Amino acid sequence: MVNSPYDILFEPVKIGPKVTKNRFYQVPHCNGMGHRWPKSMAEMRGIKAEGGWGVVCTEECEIHPSSDLSSSTLMRLWDDSDIPTHALMVEKVQEHGALAGLQMAHNGFCASNRFSRIPQLAPTARATRYDDPMQARGMDKQDIKNLRQWYKNAAKRAITAGYDILYVYAGHNLTILMHFLASRYNQRTDEYGGSLKNRARLIREILEDTKEIAGDKAAVAFRFAVDELMGVDGIRCEEEGREIVELLADLPDLWDVNISNWDNDSLTSRFGQEGHQEPYIDFVKKITKKPVVGVGRFTSPDAMVSQIRRGVLDLIGAARPSIADPFLPRKIELGKLDEIRECIGCNICTSGDLLGVPIRCTQNPTMGEEWRKGWHPEKVAPAGSTDNILIVGGGPAGLECALTLSNRGYDVTIAEKEMTTGGRLNLEAKLPGLAAWRRVIDYRSYMLSQKANVNIYLDSELGADDIMDFGFQHVMIATGSQWRIDGVGRENNFPITIHDVDVYSPEQIMAGSIPKGPVLIFDDDHYYMANTLAEMLHDKGIEVIYVTSSDKIASWTENTLEQSKIQSNIINRDIRLIRNHFVIKARNGQFTLKCTYTGRERIVEAQSFLPVTSRKPNDALYNDMMSKQDDFAAKGIKSVTCIGDSYSPSTIAAAVYHGHLAARQLDEKKDLWTDFKRENTSKIMAKF
Ligand code: ADP
Ligand code: SF4
Helix, strand or coil: CCCCCCHHHHCCEEECCEEECCCEEECCCCCCCCCCCHHHHHHHHHHHHHCCCCEEEEEEEECCHHHCCCCCCCEECCCHHHHHHHHHHHHHHHCCCCEEEEEEECCHHHCCCCCCCCCCEECCCEECCCCCCCEEEECCHHHHHHHHHHHHHHHHHHHHHCCCEEEEEECCCCCHHHHHHCCCCCCCCCCCCCCHHHHCHHHHHHHHHHHHHHCCCCEEEEEEEEECCCHHHCCCCCCHHHHHHHHHCCCCCEEEEEECCHHHHCCCCCCCCCCCCHHHHCCHHHHCCCCEEECCCCCCHHHHHHHHHCCCCCEEEECHHHHHCCCHHHHHHCCCHHHCCCCCCCCHHHHHHHHCCCCCCCCCCCCCCCCCCCCCCCCCCCCCCCCEEEEECCCHHHHHHHHHHHHHCCEEEEECCCCCCCCCHHHHCCCCCCHHHHHHHHHHHHHHHCCCCEEEECCCCCCHHHHHHHCCCEEEECCCEEECCCCCCCCCCCCCEEECCEECCHHHHHCCCCCCCCEEEEECCCCCHHHHHHHHHHHCCCCEEEEECCCCCCHHHHHHCCHHHHHHHHHHCCCEEECCEEEEEEECCEEEEEECCCCCEEEEECCEEEEECCEEECCHHHHHHHCCHHHHHHHCCCEEEECHHHCCCCCHHHHHHHHHHHHHHCCCCCCCCCCCCCCCHHHHHHCC
């Protein structure tokens, strides 16, 4: 690269005894694979290193069984037997010239210890983070000595595994070091409690211990949340957050700074923009002489350069941008900026960890599948034939399928009935806060526009007879889905009685219809649709009554770290909220609701009804095609496949994944849904 404005991003940076080749730093991030699926984890990290990240870190690593995070799956360094799983990751990362970092962690009363059954530890005896009926014990001096020793043991093992960077982690209020620091958790009266200096004593000791063990073999990073966004109740960047940085200024080799808790750190695009942490963390570099890394869902190289030039950061930290595009640094280096698959900030990735399964990503369908399916984000098997493919429907599934097929070298034609591609996202990206979701379409549309082997026909609604006569060898049906307006969903198995009530579908509201208020929104979906519509209608002056069959609004968004923010949005708008109820009848402005617990009924009055319950697949075209199966051979049709929401309505991530899978499936003998590698099982069983 000659005199690129982005050259500065490719400068090496010294971190203690190590040097990173560039400023692209994949900060620690969970992935749901960890100690249970270490080969999967190692392969995924290795691909990031291949994609150009100068530093690639693990997720949290439990340093001891008293910090057991079951049923989430993180890394473990409980004893020497864990070292090989780490060595594997280190090898994969260093193979590409990147530094490997380990996030050592003890989670104190925020560990579940459900597997190890050890009572949790806390600076002062207290309730645990989980709802489990148990308490954390207040640590005595011996416990503190033990904790220091566990950190030392883990650091020694990490050095043996070959790590370049060892983390001392107080990045979120989930870690024991943060618990000692925060006066609300630490009510000790000894030298580890009271003044800030005392509360920071354990951090200093562990930093010093770790540095001693690391010597010149590894750098020591300190990950610290400078602000908890809790006002006077928590650590604030202008007060204690700053004082800690002053106190420990040049002790660590690297400051990795962020804001707490995880939902603020990994803020979704619905609630914050790229670079949103800057006002909190920008003071750090003015205090320390050591390099500083921070995050902010950075996908724009200009924003990255600006962070460096303005002296905010030395290293561009990224978790989600590196998940959405493991090759982001390489693309910047090659000047292929339009080819960056930008993170949309939806946090589908965090759902893997929170649900105890491998990570997945809306933008990058290969994420989590690197080892078990052998999927690479930038490489795909060449076409096995010169067959032509027709894709009906240009939503997320159709576009991803087309792009992957075209990358394989197939000639692809997309027929889309609307005047534009984008499918459901044309409407959904207009919902409050979801504009960045449009990137799913923008990235694919741009990439397809560069392809000589792709034709897109808009305003082209196809029927089965058209398709039969076109002469394509393979047909992918990606015709999407529609929200139901008959109340059928989780609670109602059959259409409910609806008489003399104006009923609206989410699509109609998204397209601009304004219902007469009060409008009763029935959320049986528990994700983003009902609550974004409620916010939108309320903000247009329509009275909204929000009925949900769940205990909480948008309960599934616990997995995207958004639930409390969404519920706050509804509460702050004073929207009338009825939980644990579902609609069983809507007649003449009177809605009959039933309690999900007691079955007791009650009447609520409203003018209009907006059910957000479930979606029907648009599978009529596929079914029509399959009814003509006997004629396929005569027409030269070799396969017809239904993909995305028209196969089974789900998340956008699932539609993209299915589109990608279907494209790889073509002329592949294995069933790509079911036929994948599983870790260790056969070896373990062979011993018995
Ligand atoms: P998915 O998420 O599975 O991609 P979407 O609903 O987002 O589903 O997209 C489906 C797309 O298919 C929409 O853009 C829709 O206009 C288009 N479509 C539906 N039926 C037809 C058809 N018969 N011919 C062409 N395009 C269609
Ligand atoms: Fe970004 Fe969403 Fe992918 Fe997470 S799942 S990396 S937030 S696009």
